[in-house]
Amino acid sequence: MKAHSISKKKYINETISGYAFMMPFVISISVFIIGPLIYAFIISFKDFSYLNPSSSHWVGFKNYIELLNDQTFKRALLNTTIYSLFVVPTQLFIALILALVVDSDIKGKTFFRVAYYIPTVTSTVAVSVIFLYLFKADGLVNTILSKVGIHGQAWFNNVNFALPSIMMMAIWSSVGNYMVIFLAGLQDIPMELYEAAEVDGANKFQRFIKITFPLLRHVVFFNLVVSLIGTFQIFDQAYVVSGGSGGPLDATMTVVLDIYKTGFKDFNMGYASAMAFVLFLIILLLTLLQRLLFRDEMY
Numbered sequence: 001m002k003a004h005s006i007s008k009k010k011y012i013n014e015t016i017s018g019y020a021f022m023m024p025f026v027i028s029i030s031v032f033i034i035g036p037l038i039y040a041f042i043i044s045f046k047d048f049s050y051l052n053p054s055s056s057h058w059v060g061f062k063n064y065i066e067l068l069n070d071q072t073f074k075r076a077l078l079n080t081t082i083y084s085l086f087v088v089p090t091q092l093f094i095a096l097i098l099a100l101v102v103d104s105d106i107k108g109k110t111f112f113r114v115a116y117y118i119p120t121v122t123s124t125v126a127v128s129v130i131f132l133y134l135f136k137a138d139g140l141v142n143t144i145l146s147k148v149g150i151h152g153q154a155w156f157n158n159v160n161f162a163l164p165s166i167m168m169m170a171i172w173s174s175v176g177n178y179m180v181i182f183l184a185g186l187q188d189i190p191m192e193l194y195e196a197a198e199v200d201g202a203n204k205f206q207r208f209i210k211i212t213f214p215l216l217r218h219v220v221f222f223n224l225v226v227s228l229i230g231t232f233q234i235f236d237q238a239y240v241v242s243g244g245s246g247g248p249l250d251a252t253m254t255v256v257l258d259i260y261k262t263g264f265k266d267f268n269m270g271y272a273s274a275m276a277f278v279l280f281l282i283i284l285l286l287t288l289l290q291r292l293l294f295r296d297e298m299y
Contacts, residue, residue, distance in 0.1 A: 040273045048270035056270070063274035073275060075250045076258040077282075079163060083170075083254070084231040091171045092178055092223055096216075099182035100208075113183070117176035124173065128240035131169045132156065156241050162251040166237050174230070178223045185219035186212070221294040225287055232283050235260065255279050 142152025246253030263272030
């Protein structure tokens, strides 16, 4: 009985200790994440301004219905979709190529790994400012183009080139992150498979098609999901490049930038919350679709 009592007391003490260690995390995530999410969902059904919360009133689904006729939101969603469709496959393709390069036996591969990864840890605002100088009317890009007889322009002030310029910036600054993940996946592939394939006479391309890519499909799935979520949440680059306006003529307006303008400039926080939850639903549906398409790769 005494041994049983000691064991039970030890179990209770360990349980209390476990919950005590968990409490700081539970409290912080409840106060700073779960609580604000629930509150934002509630005010998405209200006409709400944080400048005068007491005057808010319930409007039901009015905010969500208005989104169907909001031309700015539609343009922002179109811009964000185009941005994602171009950036996601491009940066994953480049990241895979770079991972294959730095995983090979080239000299100085440690230097190249660091060089490709550095833009990822650089401030997005700093990168945006650098690209503003590079792509301005008298910037370095136009100076180089003028040497070969091509007349440049103010790229970020042109309706047709503003969004593609942001795409190039995003690819350059984020490709290193996905390269590192691909590199980890490559180094997890047993070398014995390559040696056996080489003995059977398979060339490098055949080894990539038959061994490397099939064993990397779970990594591709992970990068695809993370990249798609990231591109649909683009804000920093568009804000810095356009000065927060989404111009010229809404050419760089993204969904998150539109949410920011609606909530913190127009002070219509209820409508902005509705936009945010629509974006959440879009990202959720796209993630579930990818989960369905890559079901086997998850295991």
